[in-house]
Amino acid sequence: MKKLLEFSGIDPERLVLKWVSSAEGPRFAKVVTEFVEKIRQVGPSPLRPKKFSGEELTEKAS
Amino acid sequence: MIEQVKKHVKSLISTGKIAGFLGLRNDEGVVTPFLFQQPEDVDAALSLGDLDVPGAARYPMAKLAMRLLQNSQDDSIYGVLVRGCDERALNELKRWNQLGTTDRLIKVGVACPEELAKDHQCRKPFPDEFVAGEKVSPQPNDVVTEILAKDLDSRLAYWLGEFNRCIKCYGCRDICPVCFCNVCTLGDDTLVRTGDLPPENPMFHLTRAVHMAGRCIDCNLCTEACPADIPLRTLYKRVAEIIADEFGYVTGEPGEGKSPLNILGPEPGHTSAND
Numbered sequence: 001m002k003k004l005l006e007f008s009g010i011d012p013e014r015l016v017l018k019w020v021s022s023a024e025g026p027r028f029a030k031v032v033t034e035f036v037e038k039i040r041q042v043g044p045s046p047l048r049p050k051k052f053s054g055e056e057l058t059e060k061a062s
Numbered sequence: 063m064i065e066q067v068k069k070h071v072k073s074l075i076s077t078g079k080i081a082g083f084l085g086l087r088n089d090e091g092v093v094t095p096f097l098f099q100q101p102e103d104v105d106a107a108l109s110l111g112d113l114d115v116p117g118a119a120r121y122p123m124a125k126l127a128m129r130l131l132q133n134s135q136d137d138s139i140y141g142v143l144v145r146g147c148d149e150r151a152l153n154e155l156k157r158w159n160q161l162g163t164t165d166r167l168i169k170v171g172v173a174c175p176e177e178l179a180k181d182h183q184c185r186k187p188f189p190d191e192f193v194a195g196e197k198v199s200p201q202p203n204d205v206v207t208e209i210l211a212k213d214l215d216s217r218l219a220y221w222l223g224e225f226n227r228c229i230k231c232y233g234c235r236d237i238c239p240v241c242f243c244n245v246c247t248l249g250d251d252t253l254v255r256t257g258d259l260p261p262e263n264p265m266f267h268l269t270r271a272v273h274m275a276g277r278c279i280d281c282n283l284c285t286e287a288c289p290a291d292i293p294l295r296t297l298y299k300r301v302a303e304i305i306a307d308e309f310g311y312v313t314g315e316p317g318e319g320k321s322p323l324n325i326l327g328p329e330p331g332h333t334s335a336n337d
C-alpha cells in the first residue's frame with residue numbers, strides 16, 4: 001500500500017498499519033497518539049480541497 | 063496464419079475432442095467472440111481479430127472461457143483461442159479457483175506479430191504452445207521508471223490529472239480478464255463514493271489498483287478500452303512490481319500456488335505485515 005501511494009505521489013508516511021488486539025488498550029492509545037503526532041508534522045493532505053481566500057476568489061471570477 | 067488455425071480447430075471439432083471453440087467471428091467487418099460448433103462456420107467466419115492492424119480486435123478470452131465453463135450444464139471440453147496474454151489470464155484465473163478442478167479447456171495458441179507486441183509493449187507475446195505465428199521477443203516498457211524519476215508532487219499532479227478525465231464507464235473493469243468478482247467494491251457507495259464524475263479521485267483508481275495486486279497479467283486491454291485514455295496499465299504495472307518484490311509472486315505463470323493476496327492469514331516467510 002505504501003509503495004502504491006508513493007508511486008501515486010502521496011507521502012507514504014500518511015499510512016500506518018498496525019495490529020493491536022482488543023486487550024491492548026494502552027498500546028492502542030500509544031499507536032494512535034504517535035500517528036496523530038506524525039500527521040501533524042507532515043501537514044494537511046495535498047488531496048484536501050483548497051480553501052481560497054476572498055481575494056483569490058474575486059481573481060478567479062474575473 | 064489463420065488457415066493453420068482454422069485447420070486445427072476444424073479437426074478438433076470434427077473428431078469430437080471439443081464441444082465448441084471459443085474464438086472470434088468476423089461478421090462483415092465486425093469482430094466479436096463466438097462459440098463455433100460447426101466446421102463450416104469456422105471456414106466462413108473464424109477471425110484472429112486482425113483488421114487494419116494485427117490484433118485490432120482483442121477480447122478477454124480467458125474471462126469468456128471462465129463464464130462458458132461456469133454456465134455449461136455438463137462437463138464438456140471446449141477449445142479457446144489464446145494469445146500470450148490470454149494464456150497468462152487463464153493461468154491466473156486457475157490460481158484464483160475460477161476454472162474448476164478439472165481441466166476442461168484445450169488452448170489453441172497463436173503467437174503475435176512484432177507490430178502487435180510492440181503496440182502493447184508485451185511482456186510475452188506468445189503462449190507456451192501455438193499452432194500459428196512466430197515467436198517474437200518480449201517488448202520493454204519504461205513508463206514506470208519514468209514516473210519513479212519524478213518527485214512526489216509531480217507524480218500526484220500527473221495522476222490526479224489523468225484520473226480526472228475518468229467518466230466512470232467501468233470499461234476497465236468489465237474488459238479485464240481477471241476481474242471476476244460478483245460484487246464489486248467500485249460500485250459500493252460505502253467504500254468508494256458513487257454518483258460523482260469524475261469518481262472520487264484518486265480513491266476510485268487506487269482501489270482498483272489494489273484489487274489488481276497479484277492479479278493483473280498486463281494485457282493492456284483496460285488502457286486500450288478506456289475512452290478517456292488513462293494509462294491504467296502503468297499503475298497496475300507498478301503494483302505488479304511491488305508484489306513481485308514483496309512476495310516473489312509473478313502473475314500469469316502456470317502452476318497451482320495461490321496468489322499472495324488470495325491467502326488468508328500470514329504468508330509463511332513474510333514478516334512485514336506491520337510496515
Ligand code: SF4
Nearest residue numbers: 228229231232234288
Ligand atoms: S475505462 Fe477509463 S473512463 Fe471508464 S471507468 Fe475505467 S478509467 Fe474511467
Ligand code: SF4
Nearest residue numbers: 238278279281282284
Ligand atoms: S492490463 Fe488491465 S485489463 Fe489487463 S489484466 Fe491488467 S488490469 Fe486487467
